[in-house]
Amino acid sequence: MTRVVILGCGYVGCELARQLQPDHEVVGVRRSEAGLRTVEDTGATAVKADVTEAETLAAVPDADWVVFAASSGGRDADAARETYVEGLRTAVDHFCDRGAVPDRIVYTSSTGVYGDRDGDWVDEGTPIDPETERGQVLMEAEQIARQRPIDDTDGTVARFAGLYGPDRYRLDRYLDGPVTEGHLNMVHRDDAAGAVRFLLDGDHARRDVVNVVDDEPVSKWDFADWLARQCDEPAPAKQTIAERLDDPDLSDAARNWIAADKRVSNTKLRELGYDFEYSTYRAGYRDAIETQCG
Numbered sequence: 519m520t521r522v523v524i525l526g527c528g529y530v531g532c533e534l535a536r537q538l539q540p541d542h543e544v545v546g547v548r549r550s551e552a553g554l555r556t557v558e559d560t561g562a563t564a565v566k567a568d569v570t571e572a573e574t575l576a577a578v579p580d581a582d583w584v585v586f587a588a589s590s591g592g593r594d595a596d597a598a599r600e601t602y603v604e605g606l607r608t609a610v611d612h613f614c615d616r617g618a619v620p621d622r623i624v625y626t627s628s629t630g631v632y633g634d635r636d637g638d639w640v641d642e643g644t645p646i647d648p649e650t651e652r653g654q655v656l657m658e659a660e661q662i663a664r665q666r667p668i669d670d671t672d673g674t675v676a677r678f679a680g681l682y683g684p685d686r687y688r689l690d691r692y693l694d695g696p697v698t699e700g701h702l703n704m705v706h707r708d709d710a711a712g713a714v715r716f717l718l719d720g721d722h723a724r725r726d727v728v729n730v731v732d733d734e735p736v737s738k739w740d741f742a743d744w745l746a747r748q749c750d751e752p753a754p755a756k757q758t759i760a761e762r763l764d765d766p767d768l769s770d771a772a773r774n775w776i777a778a779d780k781r782v783s784n785t786k787l788r789e790l791g792y793d794f795e796y797s798t799y800r801a802g803y804r805d806a807i808e809t810q811c812g
Contacts, residue, residue, distance in 0.1 A: 519541075519542060519543050520541075520542045520543070520582045520583060521542070521543045521544075521545065521579065521580070521581050521582050521583075522538055522542050522543070522544050522545070522581065522582065522583045522584075522585065522718070523545045523547065523578055523579070523581035523583070523584050523585070523613075523620075524544065524545070524546050524547065524562075524585045524587055525547045525567075525569050525578075525584065525585065525586045525587065525588050525609055526547065526548070526569065526586065526587045526588025526589055527546030527547055527548055527553070527556075527557050527560075527562070527564075527587065528548070528553070528556075528587065528588075528589055529681065529683075529686070529707060530587055530626065530678070530681065530707055530710045530711050530714075531546060531585065531587040531711075532546065532556055532557060532559075532560050532562075533707055533708055533710075533711035534585065534587070534711035534714055534715060535557065535560040535561070535562040536560045536561070536711075537708075537711055537712060537715045538715055539560070539561055539562065543563075544560075544561075544562040544563065545562060545563045545564075545565055545578065545579060545581070546560065546562040546563070546564055546565070547564075547565050547566075547567050547569075547578055548564065548566065549566065549567065549568040549574075551566075554566055565577055565578050565579075569586070569588050569601065569605035569606070569608060569609050570600055570601065570604060570605045570608065572608045572611075572612055575608070575609065575612045575613075580613075580616060580617075580618040580620075581613060581620045582620060582621050582622075583620055583621060583622045583623075583624070583718050584609070584613055584620045584622070584623045584624070585623075585624045585626070585714060585718075586605075586606055586609055586623065586624065586625045586626065586663070587626045588601050588602075588605055588606075589601065590602065594652075594771070595650075595651035595652045595654075595655055595771075598652050598655045598656070599655045602655055602656060602658075602659040603655055603658050603659050603662065606625060606659050606662050606663060607662050607666065610623060610662060610663070610666045610667055610673075611666070613671075614666075614667055614668045614671055619668065619670050619671050620671050621670070621671065621672070622671070622672055622673075622674065622718060622724070623663060623667055623671055623672070623673045623674070624663075624673075624674045624675075624676055624714055624717065624718065625659060625660065625662075625663035625673065625674070625675050625676070626676050626678055626710075626714070627656055627659065627660050627663075627675050627676065627677045627678070628656055628677060628678055629677045629678065629679045629680075629703055629729060629731060629780075629782045630648075630652070630653055630656060630775075630778070631646045631648055631653055631656050631657050631660065631677065632644060632646055632648075632778075632780050632782065633646070633647065633648050633649045633650070633653055633778055633780075634649065634774075634777055634778040634779055634780065635779065635780035635781075636779060636780075637700070637701060637779045637780065637781065638780060638781065639780075639781045639782075639783055640780050640781070640782055640783065641729065641782075641783040641785060641786065642677075642726075642727045642728065642729060642786050649774060649778075650771065650774045650775075652771065653774075660675045660727070663675050664725055664726075664727075672724035672725050673725060674717060674723045674724060674725070674726060674727075674728070675726075675727040675728070676713060676714055676717065676723075676728055676730050677727060677728070677729045677730060677731075677782075678705060678710050678730050678731075679703035679704050679705045679729070679730065679731035679732070679782055680702060680703060680704045680705070681704075681705060681706075681707055681710055682704055682705075682706060682707070682799075682802065682803075683706050683707030683708060683802070684707065686707070687803065687806040687810075689745065689749070689803075689806060689807075689810055689811070692738075692741065692742040692745050692746075692754060693742070693745060693746060693749060693751050693754060694754060695742065695754025695755040695756070696754065696755040696756060696757045697738050697739055697742040697754050697755070697756055697757070698738060698756075698757050698758070698759060698761075698762040698776060699737070699738060699739055699756065699757070699758050699759055699779075700737075700738050700759060700776075700778075700779040701735050701736065701737055701738065701779055701780065701781050702735065702736050702737075702738050702741055702799070703731050703735045703780070703781065703782040704731070704732055704735075704736075704799055704802070705730050705731050705732050706732070706795065706796040706802040708795050708796065709730070709732065709794050709795050709796055710730055712792070712794075712795060713728070713730040713787060713792055714730075716790075716791075716792045717790075720790070720791070722790050723790070728786055728787050728790070729782050729783065729784055729786060729787060730784070730787060731782045731783075731784045731787075732784065732794060732796065732797055732798055732799070732802070733784060733788075733794065733797045733798050734797075734798040734799065735781035735782060736799060739756050741799060742754050742756075744800075745803070745807070748803075748807045748811060749807060749810070749811030750811065751811075759776060759777060759779070762776050763776060763777065
């Protein structure tokens with residue numbers, strides 16, 4: 519039976535653990551006691567370790583497949599570098615230096631590496647040149663995932679769009695407004711996990727990059743109006759990007775995030791054969807709308 523180690527077995531990682539069982543043996547790695555209990559709830563084996571502390575990884579058993587889904591402790595670039603660059607490099611070196619090396623390593627990145635494209639479409643062939651320090655960190659981590667593993671191990675980068683799902687629907691954020699213009703690129707948690715499972719089980723995208731995003735990037739204004747209609751609420755107030763950027767209290771990181779507008783294509787994932795559970799936000803938000811607005 520294939521053993522899968524999920525480093526940073528959190529929001530997506532725990533769902534991936536559920537989907538991989540019982541066909542695979544799954545080990546979920548977290549650094550907190552609360553996190554370990556969450557892993558155990560999935561039925562997976564929980565191991566305490568920290569990707570930023572190499573010596574702790576000795577407690578993790580050998581793996582056929584390694585999924586690096588760790589999250590940084592903060593949103594700033596320094597925290598991101600410690601986890602995504604230093605932590606990933608440590609993990610790759612550790613597992614690839616063992617007697618039994620993994621066959622696959624999957625790194626879960628972000629479509630944020632594309633930066634601002636003025637609302638244009640992007641795909642895996644679009645050159646990335648992040649404008650923010652955090653985006654540059656993610657780009658560097660992607661290079662580690664694809665280039666650092668030894669010859670017997672193949673790396674894959676799965677670029678997640680904005681995650682939503684249980685406990686992360688954030689309906690009030692759009693119903694209350696004001697809503698800033700731009701586009702939403704989203705993927706339901708279950709499909710984020712499902713796509714990684716698909717890439718591993720189907721032996722797809724070795725030493726390659728795949729966008730993990732649903733079928734329909736949507737205007738934030740259109741999404742907010744649709745959500746308001748579903749909940750029988752008035753349409754929320756709107757603001758342009760320029761109006762939002764007029765706020766003098768915005769950090770540089772927030773400004774760059776607000777200004778970054780693009781539409782991310784999932785054609786490659788679709789052509790590989792992945793079948794979405796929630797192909798658009800309409801399907802993905804159905805349960806949340808019925809629970810909160812029904």
